[in-house]
Amino acid sequence: MSDAQTILEKQRRYLWPNHILYYTDPIPLDHGDGMYVWDVEGNKYLDFFGGILTTSVGHNRPEVVKAAQEQTARLIHCSTLYPNENHVNLAEKLAELAPGDLQVSYFTTSGTDADETAVVLARAHTGYQEVIALRHGYSGRSAMGMSLTGQSGWRIGGTHIIGIKHALNPYCYRCPLKMSYPGCDVACAQDVEDVIKTTTSGRIAAFLAEPIQGVGGFITPPPEYFKIVQEIVHHYGGLFIADEVQTGFGRTGEHWWGIQHWDVVPDVMTMAKGIANGFPLGNTMTTMEIAESMVGKGLTISTFGGNPVALAASLATIEVMEKEANPEHCAEVGAHLRAGLERLQERYPVIGEVRGKGLMQGIEMVKDRKTKEPATKEIAHLFEETKALGLLIGKGGLYGNAVRIAPPLTATKEDVDEALEILDVAFSRVQEAM
Ligand SMILES: Cc1ncc(COP(=O)(O)O)c(C=O)c1O
Numbered sequence: 001m002s003d004a005q006t007i008l009e010k011q012r013r014y015l016w017p018n019h020i021l022y023y024t025d026p027i028p029l030d031h032g033d034g035m036y037v038w039d040v041e042g043n044k045y046l047d048f049f050g051g052i053l054t055t056s057v058g059h060n061r062p063e064v065v066k067a068a069q070e071q072t073a074r075l076i077h078c079s080t081l082y083p084n085e086n087h088v089n090l091a092e093k094l095a096e097l098a099p100g101d102l103q104v105s106y107f108t109t110s111g112t113d114a115d116e117t118a119v120v121l122a123r124a125h126t127g128y129q130e131v132i133a134l135r136h137g138y139s140g141r142s143a144m145g146m147s148l149t150g151q152s153g154w155r156i157g158g159t160h161i162i163g164i165k166h167a168l169n170p171y172c173y174r175c176p177l178k179m180s181y182p183g184c185d186v187a188c189a190q191d192v193e194d195v196i197k198t199t200t201s202g203r204i205a206a207f208l209a210e211p212i213q214g215v216g217g218f219i220t221p222p223p224e225y226f227k228i229v230q231e232i233v234h235h236y237g238g239l240f241i242a243d244e245v246q247t248g249f250g251r252t253g254e255h256w257w258g259i260q261h262w263d264v265v266p267d268v269m270t271m272a273k274g275i276a277n278g279f280p281l282g283n284t285m286t287t288m289e290i291a292e293s294m295v296g297k298g299l300t301i302s303t304f305g306g307n308p309v310a311l312a313a314s315l316a317t318i319e320v321m322e323k324e325a326n327p328e329h330c331a332e333v334g335a336h337l338r339a340g341l342e343r344l345q346e347r348y349p350v351i352g353e354v355r356g357k358g359l360m361q362g363i364e365m366v367k368d369r370k371t372k373e374p375a376t377k378e379i380a381h382l383f384e385e386t387k388a389l390g391l392l393i394g395k396g397g398l399y400g401n402a403v404r405i406a407p408p409l410t411a412t413k414e415d416v417d418e419a420l421e422i423l424d425v426a427f428s429r430v431q432e433a434m
Pocket residue numbers: 109110111112113115138139140141210214215243244245246272273
């Protein structure tokens with residue numbers, strides 16, 4: 001087995017230098033078990049980022065490992081040209097969990113692919129081209145994904161796809177209209193109409209948004225937001241696409257899908273990340289009526305989409321979720337996490353805001369609560385302290401100052417307490433150094 005130094009040396013030599021690696025000394029991971037991962041030197045870490053919200057039922061979950069191993073021994077690949085039992089069974093299971101009439105699936109291999117598929121569908125269905133996305137949003141790394149993304153840092157080479165416009169973000173902590181909720185009357189939602197009227201042809205194919213922005217730093221819109229926006233979107237001929245890549249599968253508590261907190265049934269829903277506990281799988285769901293719009297419009301295929309092993313892993317993952325990591329569980333453990341983070345906020349002024357839902361909790365770090373100047377140096381310090389204490393967390397936000405806390409959905413209150421203790425020590429050191 002290679003040591004850390006050898007792996008890091010090869011990383012520098014043979015991988016593109018623009019790979020983003022967390023920590024001054026990146027951690028080459030070796031294996032995982034439940035809530036924990038170990039690096040090649042045997043250091044143990046409590047994983048409260050879940051491989052970017054992907055390890056949804058814990059590392060090396062035995063049921064998922066077994067299902068994937070058995071399927072691997074039977075048939076690894078068949079492509080979408082041949083029907084397969086796992087393919088139809090997962091689609092059937094998701095139809096049971098999805099809201100409204102979202103009954104049909106198109107499986108691909110990533111969140112990027114799922115979002116791209118959704119936009120192609122919306123264009124085919126409506127006959128219109130233009131798409132509205134949100135500022136600060138993130139939709140992936142393809143040309144379309146980067147163009148939908150509302151953060152300059154994630155748009156290498158500029159805007160690639162024309163006809164995508166970005167509306168104001170419902171980011172109450174840093175309101176783009178300098179107003180405060182609820183007195184603002186959710187004025188930011190009306191901006192979607194303004195953008196349609198002033199920057200498009202007046203007819204749109206779709207509006208795409210994450211119910212809670214993931215890479216954006218777990219920005220959580222006010223309760224009225226998506227209802228108002230959906231009405232506007234439908235009025236101008238578009239479909240409402242909810243990107244559930246981070247918020248799906250009970251992550252936000254109470255419901256299987258994040259958008260359900262806003263009492264809205266989208267026309268299209270995309271998902272990936274936590275769907276198969278780490279196996280590459282994306283999915284775009286919609287109604288049969290909308291999906292039928294694709295028929296006769298041209299050919300499409302995904303070679304690795306609907307891969308039987310990834311689907312077997314997904315079926316096993318969802319079975320575990322239903323038993324012990326369902327939305328009620330996430331709501332309960334998430335409330336415990338939220339209360340603990342709010343207690344830290346009372347003690348550490350560097351915590352400007354705690355936000356999110358369920359097991360998707362963010363902390364925006366600021367140098368000063370009045371000026372809200374992003375605490376970028378301090379978040380780097382927090383990362384080194386938490387790493388030294390054996391806790392993995394995530395980062396996000398346009399200013400890079402948002403901590404993302406999203407453990408596997410199987411996390412217990414005891415796991416949360418362990419993380420909170422480490423965060424307490426780490427924040428006290430960061431605050432002391434300010
Ligand atoms: C909300 C959202 N959509 C789409 C994507 C793209 O997913 P992937 O990295 O699997 O292509 C991501 C990835 O972080 C995401 O967070």
